[in-house]
Amino acid sequence: MDHTPPLRETGYDLRQRIRRSAWTRTTEGLAPGYVQANLAILPRALAPDFQRFCALNPKPCPLLASSEPGDPALPGLGRDIDIRTDVPRYRVWRAGELVEEVEDISALWRDDLVTFAIGCSHSFEEPMLADGLRLRHIERGHPVSVYYSSIPCVPSGVFHGPMAVSMRPFRPADAIRAIQITSRFPAVHGAPVHLGHPEQIGIQDLAKVDDGHPTEVMPDEIPLFWGCGVTPQTVVRASRPEFCITHAPGHMLVTDLLNSRLSVF
Amino acid sequence: MDHTPPLRETGYDLRQRIRRSAWTRTTEGLAPGYVQANLAILPRALAPDFQRFCALNPKPCPLLASSEPGDPALPGLGRDIDIRTDVPRYRVWRAGELVEEVEDISALWRDDLVTFAIGCSHSFEEPMLADGLRLRHIERGHPVSVYYSSIPCVPSGVFHGPMAVSMRPFRPADAIRAIQITSRFPAVHGAPVHLGHPEQIGIQDLAKVDDGHPTEVMPDEIPLFWGCGVTPQTVVRASRPEFCITHAPGHMLVTDLLNSRLSVF
Numbered sequence: 267m268d269h270t271p272p273l274r275e276t277g278y279d280l281r282q283r284i285r286r287s288a289w290t291r292t293t294e295g296l297a298p299g300y301v302q303a304n305l306a307i308l309p310r311a312l313a314p315d316f317q318r319f320c321a322l323n324p325k326p327c328p329l330l331a332s333s334e335p336g337d338p339a340l341p342g343l344g345r346d347i348d349i350r351t352d353v354p355r356y357r358v359w360r361a362g363e364l365v366e367e368v369e370d371i372s373a374l375w376r377d378d379l380v381t382f383a384i385g386c387s388h389s390f391e392e393p394m395l396a397d398g399l400r401l402r403h404i405e406r407g408h409p410v411s412v413y414y415s416s417i418p419c420v421p422s423g424v425f426h427g428p429m430a431v432s433m434r435p436f437r438p439a440d441a442i443r444a445i446q447i448t449s450r451f452p453a454v455h456g457a458p459v460h461l462g463h464p465e466q467i468g469i470q471d472l473a474k475v476d477d478g479h480p481t482e483v484m485p486d487e488i489p490l491f492w493g494c495g496v497t498p499q500t501v502v503r504a505s506r507p508e509f510c511i512t513h514a515p516g517h518m519l520v521t522d523l524l525n526s527r528l529s530v531f
Numbered sequence: 532m533d534h535t536p537p538l539r540e541t542g543y544d545l546r547q548r549i550r551r552s553a554w555t556r557t558t559e560g561l562a563p564g565y566v567q568a569n570l571a572i573l574p575r576a577l578a579p580d581f582q583r584f585c586a587l588n589p590k591p592c593p594l595l596a597s598s599e600p601g602d603p604a605l606p607g608l609g610r611d612i613d614i615r616t617d618v619p620r621y622r623v624w625r626a627g628e629l630v631e632e633v634e635d636i637s638a639l640w641r642d643d644l645v646t647f648a649i650g651c652s653h654s655f656e657e658p659m660l661a662d663g664l665r666l667r668h669i670e671r672g673h674p675v676s677v678y679y680s681s682i683p684c685v686p687s688g689v690f691h692g693p694m695a696v697s698m699r700p701f702r703p704a705d706a707i708r709a710i711q712i713t714s715r716f717p718a719v720h721g722a723p724v725h726l727g728h729p730e731q732i733g734i735q736d737l738a739k740v741d742d743g744h745p746t747e748v749m750p751d752e753i754p755l756f757w758g759c760g761v762t763p764q765t766v767v768r769a770s771r772p773e774f775c776i777t778h779a780p781g782h783m784l785v786t787d788l789l790n791s792r793l794s795v796f
Contacts, residue, residue: 441726442724446711460707461706462703462753466703
């Protein structure tokens with residue numbers, strides 16, 4: 267297996283490598299410039315409720331696209347996408363329980379499944395890095411810190427649950443800059459939902475993450491919290507739909523869209 | 532003396548009341564919608580250094596206009612402005628010492644004086660209030676809290692000194708919104724320069740203000756700090772120019788420009 271990506275790999279190129287199982291790990295930092303997406307795949311009967319759930323909760327669940335029932339393509343996001351094979355790792359959920367992680371969902375596919383693709387923080391981390399901001403979880407080579415906050419999502423039909431948030435620490439002037447940069451990207455979580463007082467959103471100990479990996483916060487820093495695309499998974503745990511497939515954290519759908527085109531100004 | 536302003540008073544109307552000494556108090560909340568300005572009036576020999584000082588320090592000293600030497604008009608800021616009479620209260624400085632406060636500077640005018648008009652936070656407080664944010668110093672009817680920070684201004688010729696900052700406390704979500712709103716107004720201090728760790732910018736005790744009035748910060752709030760138009764006065768104290776006239780804090784030049792026109796998007 268060749269793990270070396272070509273120079274200036276596109277989203278399309280990377281999807282082809284993933285499809286033929288030449289890449290099965292996280293997509294963080296790969297195909298730079300291309301939008302990556304969180305996934306939730308649900309039966310058609312639940313799709314209208316979930317579509318509305320995303321509309322009601324744009325900070326954690328900014329919807330980039332949804333598919334026709336049974337159709338594994340997402341033509342609005344990229345050429346020749348097959349959602350059954352083009353994500354490096356999936357999680358399979360039954361009645362709200364994570365039952366397995368797999369690298370291909372062809373055997374699980376049903377003609378009533380609808381795919382939802384949700385914006386991902388990888389898109390706003392890229393302009394932060396380009397601006398000279400430092401992201402500790404990337405420098406230390408571990409996943410971002412994710413917490414299940416006490417902020418309730420706005421419910422829609424059967425779907426309800428807490429907002430998952432990702433945390434990145436910054437010194438004060440960089441925190442202000444990070445808010446400015448991410449405000450330009452409402453399609454990928456946008457501005458933070460909280461800063462500075464984790465206990466106000468139900469986080470008593472920053473060292474105890476609910477997903478990802480703990481990130482050290484220095485005494486001169488402020489923790490900033492963004493709505494996180496792991497939220498559909500906290501919602502699936504809380505709402506217990508009969509069947510759902512999501513991406514595994516960090517293992518995203520890589521699209522043909524350019525991050526810079528998501529900026530609103 | 533009639534202290535009742537007309538309904539929907541314009542900047543021009545208010546200047547006329549100030550000129551005839553019918554208003555001698557602060558301009559906060561008056562002529563809503565119109566840009567108010569901080570003032571520094573300096574001898575022509577010092578003007579090039581100060582012009583460059585403003586350009587080098589746009590957060591505390593965003594320059595809206597400067598005059599021709601000896602000319603008390605500022606045609607770029609409003610109709611028929613006479614800077615000698617149209618500000619309710621002035622401070623007179625000699626060799627860096629505040630020597631008097633007066634309501635008219637006609638007797639002090641010299642044909643070598645140059646006026647600098649600098650953006651004022653009243654312009655960004657208006658859209659914050661319109662957005663539903665609460666400003667405690669306004670609700671409690673006292674001036675904003677001003678501190679002389681340890682952040683050095685970039686020097687220019689004889690001019691040097693610490694940046695004065697104004698502080699407003701917010702709960703976290705409102706702090707994020709306040710950063711977004713003020714980022715749209717770079718001509719009037721723009722985004723905060725600091726948040727959350729006052730000791731990092733030389734402020735050991737928020738109860739000890741250097742100008743204005745202390746503002747209570749609740750345990751669930753974050754203090755945000757903006758560059759402040761009082762900075763020219765801290766710079767005059769530090770740099771000791773032979774002569775300078777400024778406005779008295781809160782007693783601003785009210786212009787014919789509209790606040791909303793200062794928004795960059």
